[in-house]
Amino acid sequence: MSLRRRTFLLGSLAGTGAGLLTFRSASGADASYPFTLGVASGEPTADGFVLWTRLATNPLALDGLGGMPDTPVDVEWQVAADEYFGTVVASGRVSAVRASAHSVHVEVAGLPAGRPYWYRFRANGQLSPVGRTRTAPAVGTSPALTMLFASCAHYASGYYTAYRRMAEENPDLILHLGDYIYESGATGVRDHLPTKEITSLADYRVRHAQYRNDLDLQAAHQVAPWVVIWDDHEVENNYAGLVRENDTPTGDFRARRAAAYQAYYEHMPLRSPQAPSGENLQLYRRLRWGSLATFHMLDTRQYRSDQACGDGSKNCPEADDPARSLTGTAQQDWLLAGLGQRLATWDLIGQQVFFAQRLTSAGNRSMDAWDGYTANRKRLQDGWQASGNTSTVVLTGDVHKHWAANIMNNYTSQDKVIGTELVTTSITSGGDGNAADDGTSSVNPHVKFNKNLRGYVRTVTRPTQMTVDFRVVDKVTVRDYPVKTAKSYVIQAGAPGLQNP
Ligand SMILES: [Fe+2]
Known part of the structure; x- marks a missing residue:
């Protein structure tokens, strides 16, 4: 070509x-x-x-x-x-x-800071x-930070208008929270290459190249530094550690994960400690943004226990087993230690799957999200409360809709807000949305907002407060839609939870 x-x-x-x-x-x-x-x-x-x-x-x-x-x-x-x-x-x-x-x-x-x-x-x-x-700004300084975050950019589902609009926002920093590529051989608005589910190193390289060849995505990379973490589709849907979703297509999953991780490293602006070693890659890490914010970037795929009760949306007591972990013990200890250091005003936890409790009206919860690993979630929440972290914001992707939630000490009694969760919708995954959908429900009173349109989240963080704008485009199956704000919130430093602006 x-x-x-x-x-x-x-x-x-x-x-x-x-x-x-x-x-x-x-x-x-x-x-x-x-x-x-x-x-x-x-x-x-x-x-x-x-x-x-x-x-x-x-x-x-x-x-x-x-x-x-x-x-x-x-x-x-x-x-x-x-x-x-x-x-x-x-x-x-x-x-x-x-x-x-x-x-x-x-x-x-060796360069000067903050410019x-x-x-x-x-x-x-x-x-x-x-x-x-x-x-990044020097420690001891806290200039305002304009940061965008995004996830889930299924190429076959639509055009990358949202990436183009991110470039036009002129941000200081962009986070990508996973599903940067998808592994299937999907056809749609644009067809995936190769045309089959990818499994080999050559396959993963071609798929990354196809995505990276997109000019809207290139524009978003060109305007600001990115901090990236993966979710499942960079390898295979809903894999857990070395446990596959199912056995299709057949093959050695250890070798497949190694190929996927190598191609991921080759295509991302990562440092040498993130270079892969066989089927392992150390992706969780911390970045400091002066005295304003610390980014704790998690990997919730590589070390997790297999999904409880066979995955899916379930009412499953096994999900509460204290032995189960989404982070693995080493990453959990690392995160708790880092939160305990309180290095900056804000602790921003960049990660993949829905953190706050989210029940269906039938009382089911997602076994792939933190609801399937509740003891691990409780240990983290208790840890940051014990350390006095009062400006913790969890940044999430994965679910292809915008959500905003208060993180509760106890989701049943709804006793006390101890943090805030911002969930970004997808760039394209799911295709055009439906602005009339409302996924909020009286069974989740701490979940305040839901919008089923594609887009990203814009945050402006200052020492006193963070402003949050849920940005949306009405269509991704047609090129070049404008972006608009569907909802805004303010989060006050030291006072966790969503406030209307
Ligand atoms: Fe996704």
Whole structure:
């Protein structure tokens, strides 16, 4: 296939500090252009970040090798203090090799805190698009943070308009909470490649490349550093540790998980401690955003006990067994220790599955979510209460609808609000929504809001309060819908729970 490109100024970004970022678009052909998968950055610290790209002149080649030769390719990179690259503050050269599908991860350090930077790569004699990233603020400072979070971007279900609108928001930081890709061979608005359920390293590479070849997704990566965690579909629906959903298609799941984790690492702006080792990858980690916020990013797939009572929506006493765990013991202890440090005003827990209790009218609960691991949830809640964390916000994906909930000390007695949960809808998964749906119910009085439309959540966090906007687009099966706010809340520091603005 030939990829067509040109660059243009995205009008709505002009004047917002991202004015000269140009985005790739369709037109003109160039078979030697290696930046068909865009550029990205991530993992910001007070003195640096990761820069990412993956070279691919033929990104959808079904061998997963992107049309690249079996020889290392030199890649130069630059970081500048301005968008014109007048003041280059860091630069270097790395080798992109076939063993990692010609992906590039550059860990830049030693830069001043709390400011934007611009970066680019050069390979095959061509320049990449320019990305904008930033360093986290220094500890001791708490400038306002505009952060967006998203999840669940099933490619076949629709267009990535919500990713484009995220780029236009000009955020400081983007979190992706999982289901960045889906493993099925689905057809729909756009068809998945390969056309079957993916199981091999080549398959996972092609699928990631297909998603990353999307210009709306590339735009979202280009405007801000991302912090990513996975859910299940980066490997297989509802897997738990090394327990599969079912046995279809057959195969060695350990090898499949290793392939999926390797492809995930190759395509994400992650640091070297997140490099995979066989079927394992250390994804849970903490990031500090000055004295304003600490991000505790969880992995609720790799270490979990198998879903109770055969998974599904059940009324299942086994779900309350204290021996069951969603995080695994090591991650639970790590999280409790980190919360106990109270490193910043806000403790933001980025994770995958619905945290607060959510009953159906028949009294059933999701065995794949925290409701299927209630003792683990109670240990965490008790831990953060004991440590005096009064500004804990759980950020969630997975369920393809917006939700907002108060986290209760006891969900039955509804005694005391001890935290807040914000659940983002999907980017596309589920297709066009239905604004008239209302999933709130008197059986869940702590659950305040539900909206069945696609989109993302925008937060602006300050030392005193966080404002929250649930952003939605009416359709994703038709391109280029505008974004609007379906609901807003305020969360006061030190006073957990949702307030009307
Ligand atoms: Fe999903």
